[in-house]
Amino acid sequence: MLKKYKLSLKTILFSSLIVSTWLAWLLSQAVVSSSHLVLQPVQNHKYECETTSSENRAVFRVKVPTDYLAKQVLPALCQNDVIKRQYGHVEVFWGGSLAEQIEFFGKGIADLILSKDSILQALRADATHNYMPIIGYSSYSAFFISNKEKPKLEKAYFLDKKIGLLDYPTSRSGHILPKKAFKSLDLDIANLDIVYVSSHSALREKLANNEVDIIASYWNDKKDETLFSHNYITPIGENITGSRWYLKLSEENTDLACAVQSVTKEIAQSEGTAYFDSLHEFWQCNSIPYKFIGEN
């Protein structure tokens, strides 16, 4: 009986060890809190607001390229009296993707879109969805800009130069026109030392830092004079149509056209960059009757 008791003491000790190891394992797992990670979309590419007539289910959709512009356009539209009357909801989408722009434009999804004449023409959006220009930024010229000398439009000149271009193919001044110039000089683009960047400001930065020798861009008298010389630019194209706001007008909704014109005009003026400096208004909204006046 004593022997049995002694054995049970050992058993207690042993089972306590087993339970302890099990407990240690269990606690080691329990003390580290589990992960409950729910990640929300980091960038919101769609903003919306409701007008005062929220019973109205009609939605006014806008497509712009940048977040900054989207945030300006949204409250302005929701507070506009004509929009309030006609729509219950405003949705603003933003994104730089060309494919997205084509979806919004070509399929008539956007009621208002900031785009280019070339894209309108390519998609025949004026004919298919009756997109009408509302306001247009002024025409501008494209240049080769250099830091040290006036670029020469000669084949040999470009061969040993590092050239900065824009990476999106719809840019006239930063992509299409310089490439057209190379082609006319009979230069093979594959043989040129081209650096692609994503924006006009990035191009200027690279030129200022001497990372490239020549860039292709527009010329902005106010801003560019401080960094570069007006003497060291060579024009490669003139009268390039700027971006335009297009409105889908299926009816003779002249009130809406004039309302949108006033909103977009205000935004364009507040931005103040010379590239978008002088504006062209396509609608006569000062005097009755409101009407489309076209290019001139």
Place this chain on the structure above:
Amino acid sequence: MKLKPIYAYSLFVFISLLTIFYLGQNSKIQGIIELEKAQISKRVSLDVNSLPLAEPLFNYAGNQQEVDLYIERLNKQLSDSNARVTVSAISTSTPISNSFTELQANYKTVYVSFTENNTHILSTYIVTLLITLFNVWLYRKVFAKHVENKAKRTISTEVSIKPKLIIDLYTKTLLIDGREEQQSQLANKPLCFYLAMIEFSQVYPNINLHLNKDVPVELLEIAEKYFHRLAVLGHTVRKRPNFSNSLEKTLSEIRASLDEILREFPDLKVKLYPPKAHGEGSRSKLHSYGLKQISENDYDIKGK
């Protein structure tokens, strides 16, 4: 120097528990990190189309500032939810860091690099110490019990081994417990007298029994009592003996009987043997034949 068993045991338990705790926490943390990486990769996969990442095939330079802003916002979300993983870079070129996920799309492969925080929660390690302390406490408890048991066992074995005189009133024999083969019979008178001596010595340990004095009345009374007992048990009783008579003879009869059975147990003999008077002046007043050292454990009377 030899380690004390309790220290060795504590060390063993502590190191074992520490190892288990470390491994457990490590595996949990690694699991969390993998889970979070998967969640982040999922988020980045969904957002990658609107991220201006460099795309060599289409000559896209990408916009690092915007990508950095994206990463910053994503990390803000991650730190807000106490994630162990943060994104260090998103790119289309192979990253240098060794912790990254490859997201393969149609035309491009996007690499998401991570910074992992796999630090353990050190304060929780006190758990191992507590469990160790409990085990050591249990060990001490059990060990003490074990020692106690051992002591008990030795005592009980000693008790069982310790010889004991059995005085059987049914058979009027003396024998040692467990040694039934050696027996010694006594006549009524010495038997009763011896029993009376034992009992008397227990009740009056301070009274000396002298050969030159009269036997105490109390002793005689006890002897009488045992004599009656013998009669009750059915032994042939001729007449009531006079216990005061021929004391020397009675004692030597007792001694002879005890000599027979106590030969091998000198310790017991000291206690149970009526002392003899030795040498000169042996009949002096000082000599006592009483059993001074006797204790209750030394004898057992059957049929009392």
